[in-house]
Amino acid sequence: MKNTNGSQKREWWNSKTGFILACVGSAVGMGNIWLFPYRMATYGGSFLLVYLIFDVLLGFSGVVGEMSFGRAVRSGPVEAFGTACASRGESKRNIGRAIGAIPMLGALALAIGYSVVVSWIVKYMTGSITGSVLKSDSVDGFAASFGQMASSFGNNMWLIIVLVITFVIMAAGISSGIEKANKVMIPVFYVLFIGLAVYVALQPGAADGYRWMFTIRPEAFKDPMLYVFALGQSFFSLSLAGNGTIIYGSYLSDKEDTVSSAITVAICDTCAAMLAALVIIPAMATTGAVLSESGPGLMFISLPHLFSTMPGGQIVMFIFFLAALFAGLTSLVNLYEAPVATLQDNLKFGRAKAVIVIAAVGAAVSLCIQGIVSQWMDFVSIYICPLGAGLAGIMFAWVWGRRAVEEAVSTGRKHPIGKWYYPLYKYVFCILTIAVFVLGALNGGDWLGAPAPSAPLFFYGF
Template identity: 75%
Template sequence: MSSAALEKRDGFNSKLGFILACIGSAVGMGNIWLFPYRMATYGGAFLLVYLIFDVLIGFSGVIGEMNFGRRAKAGPIGAFGEAAASRGEDKRKLGQIVGALPMLGALALAIGYSVVVGWIFKYTVGSFTGSVLAPADPAGFGAAFGGMATTFGNNMWLIIALVVTFAIMTLGIAGGIEKANKIMIPLFYLMFVGLAIYVGFQPGASEGYKWMFTIDPKQFANPMLYVYALGQSFFSLSLAGNGTVIYGSYLSDDTDTVSSAVLIAIFDTLAAMLAALVIIPAMATTGAVLSESGPGLMFISLPYLFKAMPGGQIVMIVFFVAVLFAGLTSLVNLYEAPIATLQDNLKFSRPKAVVSIAVIGAVVSLCIQGIVSDWMDFVSIYICPLGAGLAGIFFAWVWGRKAVEDEVSKGHGKPIGSWYYPLYKWLFCGLTMVVFFAGIAFGGIG
């Protein structure tokens, strides 16, 4: 990439803005509708194993993908191309072709996620009007969600979600994404802390805490505990060879990516724990069993639960506004990789790139509303871990040890220790393959 192109490239104005953007990318529906279910299923044993994987993946994959993007000053296509070109300029094109996979994966995941954010928009507004709480029983809540989650079932709110998302993105990295995350991410945490405190004062909440933090040694003999803990950590940290790579490409050389990765992993885990501290004790207050995850938990079980709680409408308003912030911050990250690709490789202006991807996103997401679950499963099972694994291979194995250690050491104050490279090259790349094959075997693990 020419020096002139680099000078024109947008970027983050501050380390805080970058960290909040990465936290926004990581904090999403997996933290809110999957982590609490797994905590409720396996108890404290799940939390312990999950934290171990979080440390391993955070110190390897998150740091690696950030630096892969920063070294290339480009998104997936450019980064893969630069890595391949280090072995000979004639190999650049092959690298770019391989890099198209995680870029297209980001676009496909963003399209599916757009549908989900459209649902959240509808439920957020419905929380204020009270319409979401209108059904009398779980069957009624299920019917209301089922009527929305069908082919062309939520067109207006989906379009609104996309308009808000691309309005943020039109303003660029510093002017749009960074500023939006500086507002939405702190508010997300404040709202969930408030909800956790409120739920904690409800009668019976202590039973939820007891289950969450009790470690049953027998759970450690269950292999699925390790499979799901690995999947939860991997997907929650948004490793797919796209989003973290593209955000890393906007970093200056004086940013310490090691400390940044630590903060991102900590706050991502904190978001998941806050969701669990709201949902599991809330279920315990009514004697309900947390028996489902995913959209059924968020759009059926929780609204029914909130309806029965004192001040239920206010609780629901705070909950869905916070979830909306989490959804939007993840969505802008997913769309950034294809937008940056048009800017970097086809020399589109920022507005033209945003409009082009917005049209594709709108048309496809409107059409897949009835099959979004299968769409998301395919992308998360096959594309995301494969993209993360390929990014690890191209940075660690193709670009090589010197490139990795030199880049990670920038901004760190001292050279990265000899521990990092083998951790990234062997452990992280190996874990991505485990996630890939386990996802296929079990129909998805994250």
């Protein structure tokens, strides 16, 4: 099928299941693993309750909107924004395309930084087999080891391996590459984490962790930061940035219901975060440790130290980082897909050529930013991601208009979407996105994550 401006034929997802798993793979990432458990440990069930409210609001508005926007134009953000602007006059198409380049370039920048993080995961996964990452006998020792790896050109070999795996998957195409990879990695991710959760549940003292994380503390609702953290967690975890969900939606059949798909993605994403919490918080409780940090410090310092003290810790650590690798790779593929598709749609590159060009850019830049990846990711996640999501909201609802939005969302449904959807997307989603942008700008890298000793300070939820 051709997109609205008559460009070349696009690939399709082979099944709704493949599409949903790909979207789940995009949403499930490091934010589920290294931040959600920290917030649950801090606020308990109070955080979960507020987080679920934001998940419903953002899932029904933003996720549905971005999926439907991409499908309606059969293209990524560049042509999607151009089509929306062209509805106000063909002369405005190029203005929209130029604006659409912002979230597309943001996806590329995020993917480049994320590649570095996934390479850390691979090193720790392989190091758990050899025992090389478990040699330290103190938290400071683990911190020093991580700091050495996270320095300039400190993890080159593993970074190259991650990029090769990622672009081999992408070169195979949408249905034969990305869809098939997600059909394997996402189910295995859940199986591995369920296995870890069962193992931790059988350890003495785990019950204390469950009681702590599920207790609703009324006093927590008086803390305004609870709502700030819950909003940020939900926004980033659902992968809202005006690029990845739009591009995946562009490969979706008109027969599929984006509302039910978005609900499934949001539920699966929350389940992934809960599984991580059910592993990490009770595991900390079994040793009497306090979950006092989030981000890379939790994942690459505190948890390896914890695993080194647990029975069978070497095996537990391998399974944990293998599951994290699958979460990271599926997100990475989604992020790189936006710029790859842009070259295909707008410059008429073939799939192989587009992947090679983006692979060359990704490899060159990611190798060079290893020592400054925290600052790189801070800038992209705090400013570009919410800006991209906000621009998508403006283009879809405010520029393209109510009729286009309702037609796009109603496609594939047995009954047209209710009149409630348009104001929910136009006002609630856009206002929440502005709030994410403003809060990020005011609070910097600390608003979504707690500083960790000797670790980069950044957060992103993809």
